[in-house]
Amino acid sequence: MRNSTGFWLRGEASENERRTPLVPADAARLIAGGVPVTVEESAHRAFPAAAYAAAGARVVPGGTWPDAPPAAVVLGLKEPSSASVPLSHRHVFFGHAYKGQGGGPALLRRFAEGGGVLLDLEYLTDEHGRRVVAFGHWAGYVGAALAVLHRRGLLAAPLRPGTREELDERLRGARDDARALVVGALGRSGRGACEALAVAGVRTTAWDVAETRDLDRAALLGHDLLVNTVFTTEPGPAFLGPDDVARADRRLAVVSDVTCDVTSACHRLPVYDRVTDWAAPVRRLWSAPPLDVIAIDNLPSLLPRESSTAFSRGLLPHLAVLPRGGGVWSRCEEHFHNARRGPASER
């Protein structure tokens, strides 16, 4: 890795964040390619520090990333802790800072003070603007699984992170005659949702753009479960409205909204207005016939090993070329500089 001392994998600040953007097997691949990897110890990461050490990484105490060599690229998922520390390195993580989000200006100020650069994982896109790496698949998988388990009376709160094996065992444990509809079924989350429903033995209808253009509302309401995995940046007609909820002939009983666009103008399920969480995953929207919603916005964290492994596999080829720059990284860096120049960073 020319002009660089490699990657420095941070520990995540939040105890609920057990995921990582780089798993030990992929750290080993970088190291085999001549790229040094340093890994901070973390009590809650789903992969132990010993696994990284076995992969050839240098293990250092948690929270030491501010002391990383200036040329190192610091890797993480969420904003680095120690909010008062200016950010002087090149950092790779999800910043949630460019679209008017609450903490955005403060985060950009940390970069301005330190002279560092944010390479925001959300803006790692190909030449068509499509994201090259995302957690969608496992979000859809878990979102659909929770809907099935809830319908079968098997969903215990609070939710806890686990493994796919454990989840699949619960999905296979009971059978019923439920019918599910996945909307956005051709996308990452949609395919994940269909996979979980297949494991659960649930008959599934898959809709994407073509099927919702002229929405067959009766068909939608004739399913027991609705899993919404649509990604859209444009407001559009509701898939489910208050009139549908009140219909006595509605079969639909559980909605799992993986998309969770609840605070945006793009919300296609305007029958609820607040996400749910691990402590209370289900909210009753209507009592007779019952309709419940599950709208958890950190679903992949419930399968931290699987979601990290998939994400890391997708990120690895891009990390390998990061020192050369160009392509996805140039576009990513451009977003950062645009955001810095924009109103959010003017102060």
Ligand SMILES: NC(=O)c1ccc[n+]([C@@H]2O[C@H](COP(=O)([O-])OP(=O)(O)OC[C@H]3O[C@@H](n4cnc5c(N)ncnc54)[C@H](O)[C@@H]3O)[C@@H](O)[C@H]2O)c1
């Ligand atoms: N809840 C969570 O924890 C969580 C985690 C990751 C992603 N997400 C969200 O899930 C959503 C989907 O993410 P993804 O990675 O699967 O996106 P994606 O782009 O891979 O797939 C989205 C799919 O929606 C389809 N679609 C768009 N408009 C539609 C419409 N009007 N009718 C039917 N289908 C339509 C697209 O054709 C595409 O197939 C995003 O909003 C993302 O932010 C949520």
